[in-house]
Amino acid sequence: MDIVSFRRGLKDGVPIGLGYFAVSFTFGMMAVSGGMSTWQAALISLTNLTSAGQFAGLDIILASGSYWEMALTQLIINLRYCLMSFSLAQKLRRDVPWAHRFVVAFGVTDEIFGVSASQEGKISPWYNYGAMCVAIPGWTLGTIAGGISGNLLPAFMVSALSVAIYGMFLAVIIPTAKKNRTVLGVVIGAMAVSSLFAVVPVLKKVSSGFVIIITTVVVAGIAALICPVKEEENAHES
């Protein structure tokens, strides 16, 4: 066990866990108001650990959609984790035993990936375990709290809490965008492309999961073609 990495993971996991609590609170609330029990909602959060996928999955369950539709929707919305896992596979120390990869994989979320990608050099799986030890309880307990008390919470609180997850995303991307012009271009480009999907009539029909995948592949691909990351630069910033 690598105590130093684990502690650092725990510390970086605290804001993630608190942010998750706020977001999953909304999930618990919506699931229970749709007719699910609090424990079923908590089981979804504990086993899925993903925001967009769960909200989409909830819609399908409540609409009694087919299992195929569920599988396909999860595949599309969560395909970004595939890209993140590829990236993380490179970031993990080479000497990490195989079995650890199965456990680290469970905790590949936007935020945990974000903090582990921002670590310097290679990382130990224990860093991810530390972050997961805070993030998973935060996400699950938030769902339970939302399920139990959500309907008691005034609408203005819900509205304010809904913005939390986006604040966290911005906190991950903006500091690097400030220092690296290409990353700034990637951020602005991705926002512009996903906005196109929200306003152009034909593109509007594309589901939100696909929008994220298409935008990510196109923008990151163009950036990699035009401005490949130089070795020394990569070592400094990733």
Place this chain on the structure above:
Amino acid sequence: MSHNIYVYILVMAGVTYLIRMLPLVLFRREITSPFVKSFLYYVPYACLAAMTFPAILFSTASVISAVVGFAVALIAAYKEKSLLTVALCACAAVFVAERILEIVA
């Protein structure tokens, strides 16, 4: 609900885990291609940016309060505040903006 909820949960969790697990477990070689390396380096930024905007604009009760929250989050993130600080600043900004909108309207 005619379908079994636990089957739904199993399908959701199974698909999601496989997506996360397969690349990590199957892909252990060091990538040498500068293009692929650069692509993977840019992926998180493109992905998180695409998920944030324009979705953030429709996350709250009104677009105006969302814009205020977005602006405050940008400023806090630019000042390199922690994840939690940025998130809470955004929530507080939305809350204050909506109270002001109530008074004005």
